[in-house]
Amino acid sequence: MNEDKLHEECGIFGIYAPGVDVALNTYWGLYALQHRGQESAGICVANGYAMDIRRGMGLVNEVFRDSLPEMPGHIAIGHVRYSTTGSSLAANIQPLLVSYAGGRIAMAHNGNLTNAPLLRKKLEQGGSVFQTTVDSEVIVNLIARSKKKNVEDRIAESMNQVEGAYCLVIMTEDRLIGVRDPNGFRPLCLGRMPDGGWVFASESCALDAVGAMMIRDVEPGEMLIVDGKELRSRRLVAEKRPPALCVFEYIYFARPDSVIDGQSVHLARLAMGRQLAIESGLKADIVISVPDSGTTAAHGFSSQSGIPFAEGLIKNRYIGRTFIQPEQKKRDAGVRIKLNAVAPAVAGKSVIMVDDSIVRGTTSGRIVRMLRDAGAKKIHMCVSSPPIVYPCYYGIDTTARKELIASSKTIEQIRRYIGADSLYYLSLEGLHKAVTQVALGGLCSACFHGEYPTEVACAKELEGSKFVFEETACAMGQKPKGRKRP
Numbered sequence: 481m482n483e484d485k486l487h488e489e490c491g492i493f494g495i496y497a498p499g500v501d502v503a504l505n506t507y508w509g510l511y512a513l514q515h516r517g518q519e520s521a522g523i524c525v526a527n528g529y530a531m532d533i534r535r536g537m538g539l540v541n542e543v544f545r546d547s548l549p550e551m552p553g554h555i556a557i558g559h560v561r562y563s564t565t566g567s568s569l570a571a572n573i574q575p576l577l578v579s580y581a582g583g584r585i586a587m588a589h590n591g592n593l594t595n596a597p598l599l600r601k602k603l604e605q606g607g608s609v610f611q612t613t614v615d616s617e618v619i620v621n622l623i624a625r626s627k628k629k630n631v632e633d634r635i636a637e638s639m640n641q642v643e644g645a646y647c648l649v650i651m652t653e654d655r656l657i658g659v660r661d662p663n664g665f666r667p668l669c670l671g672r673m674p675d676g677g678w679v680f681a682s683e684s685c686a687l688d689a690v691g692a693m694m695i696r697d698v699e700p701g702e703m704l705i706v707d708g709k710e711l712r713s714r715r716l717v718a719e720k721r722p723p724a725l726c727v728f729e730y731i732y733f734a735r736p737d738s739v740i741d742g743q744s745v746h747l748a749r750l751a752m753g754r755q756l757a758i759e760s761g762l763k764a765d766i767v768i769s770v771p772d773s774g775t776t777a778a779h780g781f782s783s784q785s786g787i788p789f790a791e792g793l794i795k796n797r798y799i800g801r802t803f804i805q806p807e808q809k810k811r812d813a814g815v816r817i818k819l820n821a822v823a824p825a826v827a828g829k830s831v832i833m834v835d836d837s838i839v840r841g842t843t844s845g846r847i848v849r850m851l852r853d854a855g856a857k858k859i860h861m862c863v864s865s866p867p868i869v870y871p872c873y874y875g876i877d878t879t880a881r882k883e884l885i886a887s888s889k890t891i892e893q894i895r896r897y898i899g900a901d902s903l904y905y906l907s908l909e910g911l912h913k914a915v916t917q918v919a920l921g922g923l924c925s926a927c928f929h930g931e932y933p934t935e936v937a938c939a940k941e942l943e944g945s946k947f948v949f950e951e952t953a954c955a956m957g958q959k960p961k962g963r964k965r966p
């Protein structure tokens with residue numbers, strides 16, 4: 481919808497299910513993951529000896545309007561994309577499909593490699609030719625150039641060279657492989673089809689969409705191989721690293737009906753809203769939300785404070801999440817037509833408006849003005865996450881640090897900028913208190929405090945996210961450490 485949000489990167493899906501229409505199931509899975517990327521979509525199907533791929537720019541139902549019946553097979557992977565690295569080009573649409581000495585390999589990637597510019601430069605110096613500007617192509621090149629005999633060893637060797645965030649679904653002609661990076665930055669879960677097939681998906685809502693039962697999350701640093709009816713697990717790196725699932729999956733990215741690493745997204749958002757009510761201690765006539773991502777937290781705020789929830793803003797449900805489109809002009813148009821105030825609900829009232837985050841502050845200011853024009857007496861803005869101060873290097877388009885309003889303004893200055901009567905953010909401690917069910921225990925919250933879970937080899941090149949490989953490559957030895965928490 482707007483530039484006041486962080487943008488998720490991608491959604492991935494993979495299925496191994498003989499006797500099932502895997503292309504159609506992948507289509508449904510991608511449809512459930514559409515919120516994770518709206519620029520492009522792709523499906524690749526294998527039938528044991530050959531592969532077929534369909535990809536295009538646009539939403540899932542636009543790309544696959546007519547082509548699914550022509551994709552027979554028993555293995556498939558799919559991808560929906562929002563570009564953070566690499567530009568918005570047709571050549572960058574995933575899955576990527578390459579031929580190498582050992583056969584063919586298709587791959588879909590969610591995340592961001594923090595040493596991709598460095599690896600790409602080395603590969604190019606060694607003779608590799610790149611067809612795209614996405615960091616995912618670095619991974620397929622590493623796999624293709626590996627001297628190891630079988631594909632699993634090639635993948636394991638490659639994963640030991642890349643750094644950063646990656647969840648992958650990889651397909652050969654006869655097997656499906658799911659991989660999660662050693663810190664587990666991005667989510668990936670495993671499900672079982674009713675007839676015994678296996679499914680990987682970025683979120684459990686996609687398992688529900690195809691009737692699969694959630695089995696478990698893929699563990700950080702784990703590779704799962706589906707080969708025939710077998711499922712095998714293999715560790716990618718010897719040492720265990722602290723888990724660092726992106727906390728923004730719970731704040732904003734993931735669908736509320738998903739369960740990630742044991743924590744329900746819906747329950748986490750309710751708890752954030754309740755905690756925000758406790759911390760702010762605000763009194764008002766009504767609680768409203770910025771739909772849809774602020775709605776669950778607003779209900780939590782309302783239930784904790786006893787202040788009634790009202791529908792003070794209405795979202796046009798038929799224009800899609802236009803903010804995910806990368807061009808600024810489209811974003812501005814989307815903000816103007818997407819939301820409207822419900823004047824009879826807010827007129828003459830003191831209003832608590834709950835939203836999940838503020839990035840630049842421009843859209844929050846527009847919404848506050850909209851509510852005042854509709855007659856709201858007082859507007860208290862409550863944000864169910866802490867101020868975003870630092871950029872993300874792990875696949876989230878946070879924009880450059882200087883564009884993050886909280887990196888240069890105090891909370892009081894932000895309040896004045898957006899024109900609210902008061903402004904409250906959830907504390908970092910309060911956020912962690914709200915997300916207590918995460919089975920693996922560790923979360924990344926570096927964009928709030930600057931303490932990154934890993935070293936970021938190419939921090940300068942990655943800041944602002946949309947770097948293009950041809951224009952930049954980080955120098956060897958330029959390795960700023962993860963910043964320490966102030």
Ligand code: SF4
Pocket residue numbers: 486665725726727728871872873874875876924925926927928
């Ligand atoms: S830095 Fe922020 S957006 Fe990036 S992975 Fe960590 S918590 Fe998520």
